[in-house]
Amino acid sequence: MIGGGRGAFIGAVHRIAAAMDQQAELVAGAFSSDATRSRESGADLNLDPSRVYGSYEEMAAAEKDRPASERLDFVVIVTPNHQHFGPAKLFLESGFNVICDKPVTFDLRQAKELRKVVAKSGKIFVLTHNYTGNVMVKQARELVRSGYLGEIRKVVAEYPQGWLSSFLEKDGQKQAAWRTDPKRSGAAGSLGDIGTHAENLAHYITGLEIESLCADLSTFVKGRLLDDDGSILVRYKGGAKGTLFASQIAIGEENNLNIRVYGSKASLEWHQEHPNQLVVKYPDQPRQVWGRGNGYLSPKLQKFTRIPAGHPEGYLEAFGNIYIEAFRAIRAAVTGKKVPKDVDYPTIDDGVYGMAFIETAVKSSSLGAKWVKFPTL
Amino acid sequence: MIGGGRGAFIGAVHRIAAAMDQQAELVAGAFSSDATRSRESGADLNLDPSRVYGSYEEMAAAEKDRPASERLDFVVIVTPNHQHFGPAKLFLESGFNVICDKPVTFDLRQAKELRKVVAKSGKIFVLTHNYTGNVMVKQARELVRSGYLGEIRKVVAEYPQGWLSSFLEKDGQKQAAWRTDPKRSGAAGSLGDIGTHAENLAHYITGLEIESLCADLSTFVKGRLLDDDGSILVRYKGGAKGTLFASQIAIGEENNLNIRVYGSKASLEWHQEHPNQLVVKYPDQPRQVWGRGNGYLSPKLQKFTRIPAGHPEGYLEAFGNIYIEAFRAIRAAVTGKKVPKDVDYPTIDDGVYGMAFIETAVKSSSLGAKWVKFPTL
């Protein structure tokens, strides 16, 4: 693991998600750019000190020469955005499969470059857009893809949070500090941190591709350097329309990611904070509440279902589902088999798409919220 | 009553709302532009046939000469949009107080002209933007106006419906037919019919005025002549931002008007389909669900509360609340007293504002969803 030391948030999430199904074990890491902190974090995690490194470069150098029996099957990168590209490139080029937190890189240019690196390396690259791991999100995707909703007309995706409603970064709160710092977070604040999740969710469920967008980003908290709120109008290829709302100043909202997809035959609605339910709506029948774990769901989703209906799975299990599929691919790869075609996790292409989304939206907003074409990738 | 005969929808609503609190009685009407239908409708309503008219002109002429004891205290106009201006003008000029359904007129020009007529007549003019009659909407307004939410940063208003998701007007369904007909409905379809409700709700609660907007209206149902869906980005004077989403093709949505207002200190959320609750959210306290009829609400709202907490009031009671205030003003007017300053109902100014909203949004959309300044009214 790269990053994820003391005081970090997402590193622990990855460790739980990876451990949950007892398919992986953490054996090495460079947990911080501060060597001492890295070592302390390794100790917290009961790792063999000889496999805890002061930097990711050191780790790559040391680990790539291990004998096959000790060799890492994959590396997980959970550093802030600006430190994804370096280790991802290095480990891929050193022959490791890579699981990387989102957004994939600091900017679109890097993302495209990384795409080349991935292609050249022939290694597995998994991007943890974790919300797509939710079973009911996968069911939503099945419904859309199978035509159950008819032609998709409108997509409303939202991700409001409230935790940055005051100038938290002023006092150096670690999570706030890097997310609001253009040098570490990239060109966007809330848009990059959570807006990309909303976009990715819409993209994953509907498969729609953005034709153009019009983004009005705002910074409500005085002194803040990046956007903390934004609303975006979207025109999808093929005629569907969308709106996307992401905010970190929406007081009282926790992680209220949600999506509504309206089709010509039926509609659906999903809320991350109550992820075990999927609401399906019809023109002339009662609305339905589909529940995780039930027999009427797609049989494909069985493998992402650990416990029966009515026993809620949550954020960590969804995250674990990304890992389930990553492990399926990695297991194939390390045993010399072909990676199954139907593995279901976000890839470098999703990463490039997401970075293009950020750049296009930031560009639109900086032009005064004009419509901007989505680039060819 | 003008309009509201057999087959109409909103006329019956007005009759119930006006009768509910036993403060008014229907005694005369021109219920249809078809004289026979008007007479039949009058008979349905057990009216004295001598006060059921074949046209509103006939009615105005006959009724204005009645002796004071029989004189109508007010006239209610519930015709389709394009038939508001004529009767409103005539009755005002004939010395009657007028209660008129929304949107106020066919277009902005008419609305401004009507504003002059109202001013000149010195009569009461009430526009039934009924959702503002909901007690919890009034409580929301109190919270915003008193500073409880701090500075307003973001407003998200929505009004999705699904009933026009197919080409209903093709078969002449009466409600669909006039609403989708530019000659009767005006320049906008869903935007005029329900988008204005969302806008009016936002305006009523927050008092924010639109500085400019960017509207992307769509017509998803082939053959339809007006928009059936639209998303709008809004910039308010003073720096707040907003989004507004109205749709009549959102399958499975009934009348899901809702609003979220995010401030610098607290936020609120209200849903028309569950109107007795108001959710209030804080940065560092549990969210609260305020319930209609409770002692902790503003004492000003007592008069809009017919039954105790937990006994739901609904759409008709909210509509009735508009009438309660209209009657308060009318009673003052007809008894020669001054209309109290604090009467709380939508006025001709709200009507003009709403029409400007429609025209600005239609203009923006027709320019390819460009930002357009909101006009000075």
Place this chain on the structure above:
Amino acid sequence: MIGGGRGAFIGAVHRIAAAMDQQAELVAGAFSSDATRSRESGADLNLDPSRVYGSYEEMAAAEKDRPASERLDFVVIVTPNHQHFGPAKLFLESGFNVICDKPVTFDLRQAKELRKVVAKSGKIFVLTHNYTGNVMVKQARELVRSGYLGEIRKVVAEYPQGWLSSFLEKDGQKQAAWRTDPKRSGAAGSLGDIGTHAENLAHYITGLEIESLCADLSTFVKGRLLDDDGSILVRYKGGAKGTLFASQIAIGEENNLNIRVYGSKASLEWHQEHPNQLVVKYPDQPRQVWGRGNGYLSPKLQKFTRIPAGHPEGYLEAFGNIYIEAFRAIRAAVTGKKVPKDVDYPTIDDGVYGMAFIETAVKSSSLGAKWVKFPTL
């Protein structure tokens, strides 16, 4: 109207419910046992002072001799429980149709006697167990009666309130005072006031008849003279089981009347505080949320539907639905026609059943919560 003067609660509800659909007009009343208060209340309501009476006896005497054109079509009794029987009997015997608030009388003996009076009089007697006026309750009844749920196995009915969680009656609060006074309320407190609503709801929806019950009533507030909480186990004829929970010390509950009915094929759930929805559950399909006003509901219910789906009707409209049916019967009666067989309102039989329920439960509880057979009525 008998009762319902200044300071009363349910009288105003009846007036609104009766006026709402413009089928009735209030013309006379004895609004209080205090003649002055009665007169003041009559004035509040703009009644002709000559038809406002100091006592119900006076009113009956004066009104029964009116000519047909002025004659009251019906009398509404909204006094406290112990004052139902007297006026009901007198007005029935004086040839008036009667609408009476629940519970029907002070005790079972009176109820049975009143049943005889009703039968002998040949007049209409309507008991306003208002919750059965909710459209979705009627839909629930349709589902059960049509066999859609299969055989009914279990019924869980609840009516928790919290407003009597402290010793409110000590300070003479009018609503609390009579409800907690055995001389005015009868043998039961919360059980009579709201437990009967839960029982009536279960009975109306399922048609099940109680075979025996075991009631554990409590008085949690010191000094209170009647029960303020109770739980009851029920065995229905035919093998179904039930539980019923009513409480007035359930802090924070407003009027959370709700019912769940579990059948061998499907189940349903309804909540009074969100009355426009009915949840229907299946063994192997997603649960459904049926919404008031939709085309998939029973066509029989059309007449109880004033406004479209998604526009909430509430408590008053449900109350109004009792009146709609009462008026249908009364109109038939006063015009000399036969009362239609399918009129749908609670009758004296429901009243007798409800009083038997109260007496049986009180008896059970006083025996230490032993099982007691439900009497033959």
Place this chain on the structure above:
Amino acid sequence: MIGGGRGAFIGAVHRIAAAMDQQAELVAGAFSSDATRSRESGADLNLDPSRVYGSYEEMAAAEKDRPASERLDFVVIVTPNHQHFGPAKLFLESGFNVICDKPVTFDLRQAKELRKVVAKSGKIFVLTHNYTGNVMVKQARELVRSGYLGEIRKVVAEYPQGWLSSFLEKDGQKQAAWRTDPKRSGAAGSLGDIGTHAENLAHYITGLEIESLCADLSTFVKGRLLDDDGSILVRYKGGAKGTLFASQIAIGEENNLNIRVYGSKASLEWHQEHPNQLVVKYPDQPRQVWGRGNGYLSPKLQKFTRIPAGHPEGYLEAFGNIYIEAFRAIRAAVTGKKVPKDVDYPTIDDGVYGMAFIETAVKSSSLGAKWVKFPTL
């Protein structure tokens, strides 16, 4: 691990819950009473075949002689109810700490005997009444214990499920078969399987002890040998009252465990299917929705919180929280330290209490639902 082989349900849950926080590793097991199946299950789990046993007796014999470095820190028992006592006793007497699924034993007699074994062994014994692992349940307990709710007056606990609404066990469905078999499940069906969870939840949150109860158990599905539904009236020591409803024929219910606790100052409500929220209600303030992961919760609960507010934790995390505390105790024990006094997991005493609850309820029901005193334990 004892039990939990192929086709089992709860074994996998324990493995996930134990692995999640990376504090334990599965190294040995007797996964089935069928030796072949046990070996296959061990292979599924990638265990060293030499530590996969054909019976728990074999395992205890082999494992107790391992050197300290290889020695099991604890054994987990996840067999059907009738096979808890044997392995629990043996492993405790062989010097192992034991984590055991609920209900603790086949009957009360065994439970009491096991209590002696635990006491004599000096080993840790943890009973996985998992729902008490939910953070918001722990918060509820804090609120009650701190007096925030005042004196507890009424407890309403429910656990409806619908999966046994038909005669599933007829076809040998494994989960249904043993749960409805008196030889494996014990004297109670739904009551033992899930009623005990509702009782345990009420007991954990309120600390109230049952004085007497009146249970009406039913078997609705023809041919079934144990109860599949039951309602219980409860009188607690000190005067509080309760009702408890558990059912496995409540069609459409998944795992709708929920509890409401009404106090003299405030009330609370929690639903297992939406476990991240706790509703707190007041006599004269808006109700509040407390959310997991927020700063206003008790600081004691920090350690049970893996991810921020708004990111739902679920059933597995709650189960993991039982393990967190079990591990805290076990770690102390195996390192020769004193087990901290504040460890928070269900113990053998909870097990004995639960078995007494089952026996008392079954006795009450078999007497025709008479009140029966709760035994002294």
